[in-house]
Structure formats: C-alpha cells, structure tokens
Amino acid sequence: MSEGDAELEARLAEQEEFEPPESFVEQANVSDPDIYDEFEAEWPDCWEAAAELLDWYEGYDQVLDDSNPPFYKWFTDGKLNVSHNCLDRHLDERGDEAAIEWVGEPVEEENITYTYEELHREVNECAAALEEMGVGEGDVVTMYMPMIPELPIAMLACARIGAPHSVVFAGFSADALATRMNSADSEYLITCDGYYRRGDPLDHLKKANEGLGGVEHDVEGVVVAERLMDGDGFGHDYADNQHAYADLVAEQEGAEVAPVERDAEDMLFLMYTSGTTGKPKGVKHTTAGYLAWATWTSQAVLDIKPEDTYFCSADIGWITGHSYIVYGPLSLGTTTMMYEGTPDYPERDRLWQIIEDYEATQLYTAPTAIRAFMKWGSEFPDRHDLSSLRLLGTVGEPINPRAWKWYYQHIGDEACPVVDTWWQTETGGMMITGLPGIKKMKPGSAGPPLPGLDVRIVDTKGEQVEAGRAGYLTVQKPWPGMLRTLYKNDERFIEEYWQEYSDTDSSDPDDWVYFPEDGAKIDDEGYITVLGRVDDVLNVSGHRLGTMEIESAIVGVEGVAEAAVVGGDHEIKGEAVYAYVILEDGFEGSDEMREEIIEGVEDAIGPIARPEQVVFTPELPKTRSGKIMRRLLEQIANEEELGDTTTLRNPEIVEDIQKQVQDD
Numbered sequence: 001m002s003e004g005d006a007e008l009e010a011r012l013a014e015q016e017e018f019e020p021p022e023s024f025v026e027q028a029n030v031s032d033p034d035i036y037d038e039f040e041a042e043w044p045d046c047w048e049a050a051a052e053l054l055d056w057y058e059g060y061d062q063v064l065d066d067s068n069p070p071f072y073k074w075f076t077d078g079k080l081n082v083s084h085n086c087l088d089r090h091l092d093e094r095g096d097e098a099a100i101e102w103v104g105e106p107v108e109e110e111n112i113t114y115t116y117e118e119l120h121r122e123v124n125e126c127a128a129a130l131e132e133m134g135v136g137e138g139d140v141v142t143m144y145m146p147m148i149p150e151l152p153i154a155m156l157a158c159a160r161i162g163a164p165h166s167v168v169f170a171g172f173s174a175d176a177l178a179t180r181m182n183s184a185d186s187e188y189l190i191t192c193d194g195y196y197r198r199g200d201p202l203d204h205l206k207k208a209n210e211g212l213g214g215v216e217h218d219v220e221g222v223v224v225a226e227r228l229m230d231g232d233g234f235g236h237d238y239a240d241n242q243h244a245y246a247d248l249v250a251e252q253e254g255a256e257v258a259p260v261e262r263d264a265e266d267m268l269f270l271m272y273t274s275g276t277t278g279k280p281k282g283v284k285h286t287t288a289g290y291l292a293w294a295t296w297t298s299q300a301v302l303d304i305k306p307e308d309t310y311f312c313s314a315d316i317g318w319i320t321g322h323s324y325i326v327y328g329p330l331s332l333g334t335t336t337m338m339y340e341g342t343p344d345y346p347e348r349d350r351l352w353q354i355i356e357d358y359e360a361t362q363l364y365t366a367p368t369a370i371r372a373f374m375k376w377g378s379e380f381p382d383r384h385d386l387s388s389l390r391l392l393g394t395v396g397e398p399i400n401p402r403a404w405k406w407y408y409q410h411i412g413d414e415a416c417p418v419v420d421t422w423w424q425t426e427t428g429g430m431m432i433t434g435l436p437g438i439k440k441m442k443p444g445s446a447g448p449p450l451p452g453l454d455v456r457i458v459d460t461k462g463e464q465v466e467a468g469r470a471g472y473l474t475v476q477k478p479w480p481g482m483l484r485t486l487y488k489n490d491e492r493f494i495e496e497y498w499q500e501y502s503d504t505d506s507s508d509p510d511d512w513v514y515f516p517e518d519g520a521k522i523d524d525e526g527y528i529t530v531l532g533r534v535d536d537v538l539n540v541s542g543h544r545l546g547t548m549e550i551e552s553a554i555v556g557v558e559g560v561a562e563a564a565v566v567g568g569d570h571e572i573k574g575e576a577v578y579a580y581v582i583l584e585d586g587f588e589g590s591d592e593m594r595e596e597i598i599e600g601v602e603d604a605i606g607p608i609a610r611p612e613q614v615v616f617t618p619e620l621p622k623t624r625s626g627k628i629m630r631r632l633l634e635q636i637a638n639e640e641e642l643g644d645t646t647t648l649r650n651p652e653i654v655e656d657i658q659k660q661v662q663d664d
C-alpha cells in the first residue's frame, strides 16, 4: 500500500459521515429533499408516483384499499402485464439496445447480448412453448435454474401468460425442490441439464430428477435448458414428460403471444423463504404493487437510467435477483448484467474485469462479498479501470463500517454514494436506505426509511424506544411492494408478521403493524442500524436459513438423537452454522459421523447450510423447564464470555462443550 493510501485509510477510519458526492447529486434521479414531507402529507396517494412509472391497460380505482387489514390491496382493478412493462413498451425507443448482458463462466469465450428486440422474441417463443405444453393462467411454474439466460426469459414468459413462477435457488437440494413444488401444487418445472462452477460441469438434472421423485402429484411437463457443451453432458435420458428447451422453442419460431391483461392484485410469483418453523414460507407477490415497488426503488435508490449498464451480482434464485436483476431494471428499460460465475474464477478480479469491460455504472452486491474482496486485497480492483461506476449498493445483512469504507474507497474511489439497503423477500423491494442524491451516509447504518414509509423501533410492548436503544423493527403502514399473504395460508401470514404488535381483532388499519423479525436501533437523526434477526433464522453469507430446518435435517441422520443449531460469527460469511449434536447410544462422535451429518444437511437444504462445526455432546444446556439455552450455545460458538449459567439444569455440560469448540 502506498503512503497516500495509508493516510487516506486513516482519515476514512475516523470519519463517521459522508456527504453524497456532488457529481452524483447533480445528475441524481431524485434530488429534491421535499420528497420526504410530500410523501408523508400525501400518503397513500404518494404511491401514484410509483404507479406512474408503469404502463396500464386500464387505470386503477383506488391507490390503497385497506378495508380488510392486513390483506391490503393496491391499485385496485388496474390492469397491466409485467412482461409488457419489461419488454414491449421499450421496443420503439430501445429495441436495439441491450436489455441483458449475459456474462458466462469463462469455459469458452461466450457472452451473449440480448437486445430488447431479441429478448422480446425469446420471451414470446418461450411463452408460446409453455402454452403449447399446457401451462395456463394461474398455473404455478417452478424454475430450478442457475444464472443462465433461460431463467429470466422463462420468468418473463410466465408473466406474459399470467402463470405465476416459483424460482428455487439452484444451490438448494433435491428435497428443497420437492418441498416447494408440493407446497405450491406446481405441475411444471423448468430446469437445466447442468452448469459450470469454476470451470467444471455440474450435473443439475440429476438433482432435479431426484427432486421430481419427491413430488406427490403428477407433473405435467418438465423443460430442460441445455447449458452444457458437447462432451460435458451427463448422458441423462429424458422421460416422456421432459423436453429440451431448445426443441420446444424452435417449434415456436417467430410466435407472438399477446400479453394477458392481469389484475393489479393477481399473483406474479411465489418465493419460498425460511422462517422460524421447519417449513419454508411461500411469500406471495402480486402484479402491480410489486412491479411498482421494484421499479420505483430501482429508479430512486439505484438511480437507474435507461442508458446505464447496471450490475447486480446476486443470484436470480433469491429475491434480490428477482427485483433488482430482472423486474426493476427491465421495467425501466435499462441494460441489466447477468453473471453466471463466481467472483474468484478464473481470478479474484473477475467482477472488476467485467465492470471495466462493460463500463458498468452501478454495482449492487452483498456485504459477505465485500468482506471477501477486502480479505483478498485491493490489488485486484486496482488492476482495473472502475471509473464508469456511479453508485454502489449493498443488501442482505448488516455491513460493518470497515467493509463499507473499503468499498467506498477501493471500488467507488470516493466518488460513488454507497446505499446500504435493508429489505426482505416479504417487502418486495428496498425499505430502509438513504436516497443517494439527498441523504448523507453513515457507514454501518442502513439510513432513514424511504419516503412514505412509517418505520418505528419499539419495545416488547410496542412503545417506541429512545434513540440509541436496541428494539424491534416495525413497519406501521402498508406499502405497495408488500407480500399479500403466505401461499394458501392466511392464518400463518398473520401469525408470522402481524400478531406480535397488532390488535388482530380490529379492522382499523392503524391497529395493524408489520413485524419483520429484525432487531434495530435508531439515532437522533432517524438513521436506523439493523442489528439482525430476532427469530431463529440465521443469515449465512446474506442467505436466510432457518435453524429448525437445519436441525430437522440433522435429526434425520441415522444415529442422531437431538440437535441444536445456532449462528456463530464468521469473518466472511457473517454468520456460520454451528451444530451441537447428541447421538443415540451405540453411535460414536467420529469423523465419519460428522461427515454424514454434513451430508445430511447438504441433501436436505443445500451446501449453503453446511455446518462450520459439528460438536458432539452427551447433553445440551437446558433451563430447568427443559428449554435449550441457545444464547449460551451462541456464546460458546463465538468463544465469548458466558452469561449466567446457574439457572441451568445441567451447568456442568457447558465447560465440556466449550472445550470441544476451542479444540476444533
């Protein structure tokens, strides 16, 4: 590091606030600070600003129908189509411009540019093929695909014909796929033969087929996109209901499918996410509110303009990719990048190479990635010209000030605002983050809520806590992008998100409060620092994992009697999975047993849930009433000072476990 850099680093380390760069403010999509007061004064009509960004076949009657909380309806009786909004409406002006820049794994020099014209054609042909296969309006189509172009094409094709999609992250296991298809009664699957990871082909169809084996109803059709190149295939035979994507689409060459008029409140997609119980929750998003939210936040926060080349490094299998690779950016008619591979292959400068090559204007990524970049060192970004970047963003977990400043300095060259955006699968899009052309930034704090949102930090009784004190994050008024319910489970929807702070007997919307299950604190300028989940959900590398899901996977391994899973601090992942396991008599805590447990978790959920440590113990620390003391297990994982152990039924076990963790 040169001396200049060291000085700069020292100065940044001290600095707690950053003004938005002048060069950014001058051109920002939103730069009038009055927006905050105006939106508050005009709520809920302020959200017409979001609806106006969309093309409607028929205008809506009411901005918000809150007559039956918490089942809110937005833009009632409006008619529109998401695929039309993301494609057709841009054809006149942007037909020849890139809609998607797909950057493949570097197995062969093969990147693909899809202009709006081309993407429109592909989506139409895919929509025609799906219809031909029998997919109709309202049928849930599951997609189990990595970052290949067929994924957004299929999503937009489904949106075109009014078939909701349910995308399952490709890294999830066969079991996870089966659970989700069963839960959604989904009779169609779009998947692929395989894909490349760090240059090696992976057999994805094998996993998909295993998953299909666990589906309890008839599956009408399976479409297999063929990503692998000659010689890399795994030689699968296709069953009668399985078709190669290319064949189906070839039969539809030149086909046009008119976008169906969808009601504002019709379901656009389902996305399963982890909750407190072992069963994933099917979060339901609708057509108008969701698209309005993804579009408005893309414009106001990510500052997307049609001429941009915008890069979000998330996977489309998560909500971030849905809202901020596919729907928001395409709705605004910009160029969205899609990168198939990992940031460290073939080298640790891969993202910076892509940004330089494509002159990307924004980068939206996760703190876990930034921590890895930091660890690898600034020499990798330093090799590249990153001056095309105008804005940086993060999402998925809290970002510590050191990582924030590294990002700001080494990637943004102090010329780009950094937006730390708090939101969830359930919120549809961003909720808490400063508008980058208006608000100063405070590293470590996501910032103030977006205009028009009523976010409060409360205590267990629902009273607002003082500035600086930790409390629970709540959203006190509805917003267009919110989930509408959990798929076919209104009761659980209320239990999970509303019950805690609402008067559930009331029909007055003021009595209903949304609880995202995060802890937070607020400062005297209204900046919110999100402290993390307060339920039994871990955040591993920005991915939500339910401890119960992992525990039930472990208990499913032969020889395991009981398991407790907690999160331990991890330098790169943020949190890592720590599993404490009690074995049945006759089983031994051997390396093989440990391997079996790890495999059991990978099979049930996927490699992302892989335990960092498996600790065998004859007992778990329990309270006198028999509850596992998770907090204590967390402290042990983090090798922290332990809290009071005198109320335990079995205090002697603690030292034992502690010793094992430290030895490993």
Ligand code: WTA
Residues within 6 Å of the ligand: 273, 318, 319, 320, 394, 395, 396, 397, 398, 399, 420, 421, 422, 423, 424, 425, 426, 446, 516, 517, 518, 530, 531, 532, 533, 539, 542, 543, 544
């Ligand atoms: C956490 C991802 C702190 C939080 C879009 C939330 C964050 C969960 C941030 C949702 C952030 C997300 N700062 N924590 N900027 N963004 N989280 O559903 O705990 O995968 O509840 O959505 O991630 O994760 P999900």
